[in-house]
Amino acid sequence: MNNIIKKFIPQILAILFVVLIFGFLTLNAQTNMDNRGIDFGFGFLSQESSFDVQFSLIEYSGSDSYARAFLVGLLNTLLVSFISIIICTILGVIIGVARLSSNYLIKNSAAWYVEFFRNIPLLLQIFFWYYAALRALPMPEKANAWFGVTYMTVKGYYIPAMVWENLNVFLYCGLAAIIAIIVLRNYAIKLRDTQGKQIPVFLYSVALLIVLPLLSFLFGGVSLDFEIPELKKLSKISYIYEGGISLPPELIALVLALSLYTSTFVAECVRAGIEGVSKGQKEAAASVGLTPNQVLKLVIMPQALRIIIPPTTNQYLNLTKNSSLAAAIAYPDLVLVFAGTALMQTGKAIEIVSITMLTYLTISLTIAAIMNWYNKKIEIKEK
Amino acid sequence: MQTINFLKPNRDNIKNYSIIGSFLVLVSLIDVISNAFLKINLTSFLPGSLTTLFPLIIGLIGLNMMRIDYSGHKTLDLLNKNINTNNFNALLTLLILFSIIKALPQSLSWMILDATISGDSKDACTGTGACWTYIKVWFRRFMYGMYPNEFHWRINTAFILVIALGFVGYFMKENLKKYLALYYVIIYPVIAYLVIYYLISGGSFGLQWVETGAWGGLSLTFIVSFFCLIFCFPLGMIFALGRRSNLPAIKYISICYIEFWRGVPLITVLFMSSVMFPMFLPEDFFMDKLVRVIIAITLFEAAYCAEVIRGGLQSLPRGQYDAAKSLGMGYWKMHIFVILPQALKLVIPGIANTFLALVKDTPLIFVVGLAELAGMLALAKTNPKWLGFAMEGYIFASIVFWIICYAMSKYSYNLEAKYKTER
Numbered sequence: 001m002n003n004i005i006k007k008f009i010p011q012i013l014a015i016l017f018v019v020l021i022f023g024f025l026t027l028n029a030q031t032n033m034d035n036r037g038i039d040f041g042f043g044f045l046s047q048e049s050s051f052d053v054q055f056s057l058i059e060y061s062g063s064d065s066y067a068r069a070f071l072v073g074l075l076n077t078l079l080v081s082f083i084s085i086i087i088c089t090i091l092g093v094i095i096g097v098a099r100l101s102s103n104y105l106i107k108n109s110a111a112w113y114v115e116f117f118r119n120i121p122l123l124l125q126i127f128f129w130y131y132a133a134l135r136a137l138p139m140p141e142k143a144n145a146w147f148g149v150t151y152m153t154v155k156g157y158y159i160p161a162m163v164w165e166n167l168n169v170f171l172y173c174g175l176a177a178i179i180a181i182i183v184l185r186n187y188a189i190k191l192r193d194t195q196g197k198q199i200p201v202f203l204y205s206v207a208l209l210i211v212l213p214l215l216s217f218l219f220g221g222v223s224l225d226f227e228i229p230e231l232k233k234l235s236k237i238s239y240i241y242e243g244g245i246s247l248p249p250e251l252i253a254l255v256l257a258l259s260l261y262t263s264t265f266v267a268e269c270v271r272a273g274i275e276g277v278s279k280g281q282k283e284a285a286a287s288v289g290l291t292p293n294q295v296l297k298l299v300i301m302p303q304a305l306r307i308i309i310p311p312t313t314n315q316y317l318n319l320t321k322n323s324s325l326a327a328a329i330a331y332p333d334l335v336l337v338f339a340g341t342a343l344m345q346t347g348k349a350i351e352i353v354s355i356t357m358l359t360y361l362t363i364s365l366t367i368a369a370i371m372n373w374y375n376k377k378i379e380i381k382e383k
Numbered sequence: 384m385q386t387i388n389f390l391k392p393n394r395d396n397i398k399n400y401s402i403i404g405s406f407l408v409l410v411s412l413i414d415v416i417s418n419a420f421l422k423i424n425l426t427s428f429l430p431g432s433l434t435t436l437f438p439l440i441i442g443l444i445g446l447n448m449m450r451i452d453y454s455g456h457k458t459l460d461l462l463n464k465n466i467n468t469n470n471f472n473a474l475l476t477l478l479i480l481f482s483i484i485k486a487l488p489q490s491l492s493w494m495i496l497d498a499t500i501s502g503d504s505k506d507a508c509t510g511t512g513a514c515w516t517y518i519k520v521w522f523r524r525f526m527y528g529m530y531p532n533e534f535h536w537r538i539n540t541a542f543i544l545v546i547a548l549g550f551v552g553y554f555m556k557e558n559l560k561k562y563l564a565l566y567y568v569i570i571y572p573v574i575a576y577l578v579i580y581y582l583i584s585g586g587s588f589g590l591q592w593v594e595t596g597a598w599g600g601l602s603l604t605f606i607v608s609f610f611c612l613i614f615c616f617p618l619g620m621i622f623a624l625g626r627r628s629n630l631p632a633i634k635y636i637s638i639c640y641i642e643f644w645r646g647v648p649l650i651t652v653l654f655m656s657s658v659m660f661p662m663f664l665p666e667d668f669f670m671d672k673l674v675r676v677i678i679a680i681t682l683f684e685a686a687y688c689a690e691v692i693r694g695g696l697q698s699l700p701r702g703q704y705d706a707a708k709s710l711g712m713g714y715w716k717m718h719i720f721v722i723l724p725q726a727l728k729l730v731i732p733g734i735a736n737t738f739l740a741l742v743k744d745t746p747l748i749f750v751v752g753l754a755e756l757a758g759m760l761a762l763a764k765t766n767p768k769w770l771g772f773a774m775e776g777y778i779f780a781s782i783v784f785w786i787i788c789y790a791m792s793k794y795s796y797n798l799e800a801k802y803k804t805e806r
Binding site: 007010011012014015018025028029031032033035101102103104105106109115116119120121122123124125127128131132133135136321322324325327328335339343349350353354356357360361364365368 | 465468475476479480630648654655663664745747749750760764776785788
C-alpha cells in the first residue's frame with residue numbers, strides 16, 4: 001500500500017500540474033481571443049497571401065495561398081541549410097585534419113581559426129558579412145568577371161544558368177551508372193570473398209560515371225547550354241545583370257556565416273574522432289602488411305567515422321536551426337516569410353508560431369530518429 | 384647502387400647545404416616582404432606568372448636543401464621537425480607565411496596606421512583607414528543602450544554588487560558551507576533580482592524610474608544572460624532528475640519538455656515570447672517584454688542544461704546509488720547528499736559550455752526589438768550622421784564578444800582539466 005502511494009502520488013501530481021498549466025493557458029487564450037474577436041483555425045492557409053517574396057525556388061506570386069508561402073519559406077530554409085552543410089563539412093574536415101598536423105604553423109593556424117570563429121556570436125557574423133563585407137563589393141557595372149562568366153556584385157552573385165534539353169534522359173543515365181556501380185561493387189566483394197581476386201572497383205566506377213552520361217550526350221539527344229549573365233542598363237546610373245542565376249547577397253552572407261561558424265564545431269568533431277582511434281590499431285594494421293592507404297581506408301576511417309558522425313549530425317541540426325537567423329537580414333526563410341510577414345498580415349499568432357515551431361521540431365526529430373537508427377546499426381557489437 | 388642525390392644533404396655536408404638553403408628561404412621572404420610592405424617588385428625582370436611564383440619556388444628549394452633526418456644542430460632539427468617534414472608540409476608552411484605577410488600591411492594600415500580616433504564627429508574621419516571616432520562617440524550607447532547618461536553609475540554599482548555577492552561562497556566560514564547550495568540556488572537569485580530591480584529600474588529610494596525599453600547595449604546582454612543562467616540551472620536539474628526517474632508519467636513529461644525545446648530554434652521561441660505569450664496571459668495582466676524574453680530563454684536553455692546534467696548523472700557508477708540505498712536513504716536524501724554533489728562536479732565544464740552558448744545567443748533578442756549590442760549597432764548604423772561605419776561597428780562588437788567568450792571557454796577548459804585529475 002505504502003509503495004503504491006509512493007509511486008502514484010507524484011505521478012498524479014505531475015500530470016495534474018501539467019494539465020492545470022495547459023488548462024490555464026488555453027482558458028486565457030480563449031478569453032483573450034474572444035475579447036479581441038479573433039477566431040482560432042487554420043482556414044487562413046488557403047487564403048490569398050497577397051505579399052511577394054523576393055527569392056523563391058518555386059513559382060510564387062502574391063495571388064498564391066499562405067500554404068504556398070509556407071512552402072516557399074521552408075524550401076529556402078532547406079536550401080540555405082543544404083549549401084551550408086556541404087561547405088561546412090568540407091571546411092571542417094580540412095581544419096580538423098590540419099589541427100592534427102605535425103606542422104607547427106598549420107596546427108596553430110587551424111587552432112586559431114577554430115577559436116576565432118566559434119567565439120563570435122553567429123548573429124554578429126551574419127551582420128558582419130551582410131552589412132559590412134558584402135556591401136564593400138563593386139556595383140554591377142564595375143564588377144570583374146570571376147572565372148570569366150560569374151560576377152560578384154553588391155547586388156548578388158551572378159552565375160550562368162544551365163539550359164538542358166532532354167534532361168530526363170541524362171538523369172536516367174546517371175541513375176543507371178549509380179545502379180551499375182552498386183552491382184559492380186557487390187560483385188567485386190563476392191569475387192574477393194570466394195576467389196580472392198581484386199578488381200579496381202574505384203577506377204571502373206569513375207569510368208562508368210563519366211562514360212554513361214557522356215553517351216547520353218552523343219546518342220540520347222541531350223544538350224547543355226549555358227546562359228551567361230549579361231550587363232543591362234536599366235536607367236542612367238542603374239545597371240543589372242540579366243540571364244543566368246542570381247544568388248542574393250542575403251543568401252551568400254548567410255551561407256558564409258553559417259558554414260564558417262559550424263565548420264569550427266565539425267572540425268572539433270573530426271579531430272576528436274581521429275584522435276579517438278588508438279595508435280595500436282594503426283600499428284597492428286601496418287604489421288599485418290596493409291599499405292598506408294589501406295590502413296587509412298580499412299582501419300582508421302571506419303572507426304573514426306563511428307565517433308565522428310553522431311556529434312556531427314548534431315551540428316548539422318544546429319546549423320538548420322541556426323539558419324532561422326536569416327530573418328535578421330531579411331532572407332526569406334521560413335521564419336521571415338511565415339512567422340514574420342504572414343503573421344503580420346493575418347494576426348494569427350498562435351497558429352503561425354505553432355506551425356513554425358512544429359516544422360522545425362519535425363525536421364529535428366526526424367533526423368534524430370534516423371541518427372539513432374544509424375547509431376544502432378554501426379555500433380560495435382560486443383559479446 | 385648510386386642513387387641520384389640531387390639537392391639532398393647528408394650529415395657531412397649539411398653545413399654548406401643549410402647555409403645555401405637558409406639563404407634561399409631568406410631571399411624568398413625578402414621578396415614577399417618587399418612586395419607587400421614597400422610595394423617593390425624585386426623580380427619584375429621575370430616573365431608573367433613566374434614573378435609571383437618565384438618566392439615559392441626558391442623557398443621550396445631552400446627548405447628542401449635544409450631537410451635532413453638528424454643533423455645535430457638543435458635549431459635546424461627543431462625547424463625540420465616542426466615545419467619542414469616533407470615537401471608538402473614545406474609548401475604549406477611557405478603559403479601560410481606568405482599569406483600572413485601579404486595580409487599584414489593592409490590590415491595594419493586600416494586598423495591602426497591610417498585610422499582616426501580623434502575628434503567627435505564624422506568629419507574627423509578623413510583618412511583611408513578605420514574610423515574609431517565612431518566607436519569612441521557611441522561607446523556609452525554600445526555599453527548602456529538608451530539608459531540616461533547621468534545614471535550609468537547605477538548599472539555599474541549593480542553589477543559590482545552582484546559580482547561581489549557571487550564571490551561570497553569563497554569567503555564563507557567553514558561551518559556555514561553546508562548552506563552554500565541553498566544560498567546559490569535560492570537566496571542569491573532573489574538578492575540579485577532585488578539589486579538589479581531597485582538599482583537599475585529604480586522607482587524608489589529616490590532613484591528615478593527607467594523603463595526596460597531604455598535598457599540596452601552590452602549591459603543588457605549581461606543582465607539577460609545572468610538571469611537566464613541562474614534560473615535555468617535549477618530548472619534543468621529538475622528535468623534531468625525527471626528524465627531519469629522510474630515513474631513513467633514524470634519521465635515522459637520530462638522527455639517531452641526537453642526534446643521540444645531542443646528541437647526548435649531560439650528565434651521562434653523569442654517570437655513566441657513576444658507575439659504568442661501575451662495571448663496566454665490573463666486579461667489585464669501585463670508582463671514586461673524583457674521579463675517575457677528572459678522567461679523564454681530560461682525555458683529554452685533549461686532543456687540543454689538538463690541534458691548536460693543527465694550526462695553527469697549517467698556517468699556516476701551504479702555503486703553510488705546502491706551504497707546510498709543500502710544506508711537506508713530515500714530518493715531525496717540520496718540525491719541531495721550523495722548523487723548530485725558528485726554529478727554536478729562532473730558536469731561543471733558542460734554547464735560552462737551551455738552558458739557560453741547562452742551568452743552567444745543573447746544578441747538574438749535583437750529580433751524582438753530589444754537593443755543589446757547588436758541592436759545598438761543596427762541603430763547607430765542607420766543614424767544619418769554616422770552612415771557608412773558598419774565595418775568598424777561589427778569589428779568592435781566582434782572583438783568584445785570574442786574576448787568574453789574566449790575567456791569563458793578557456794576557463795571551462797581549465798575547470799575540465801582540474802576536475803579530470805581529481806577523479
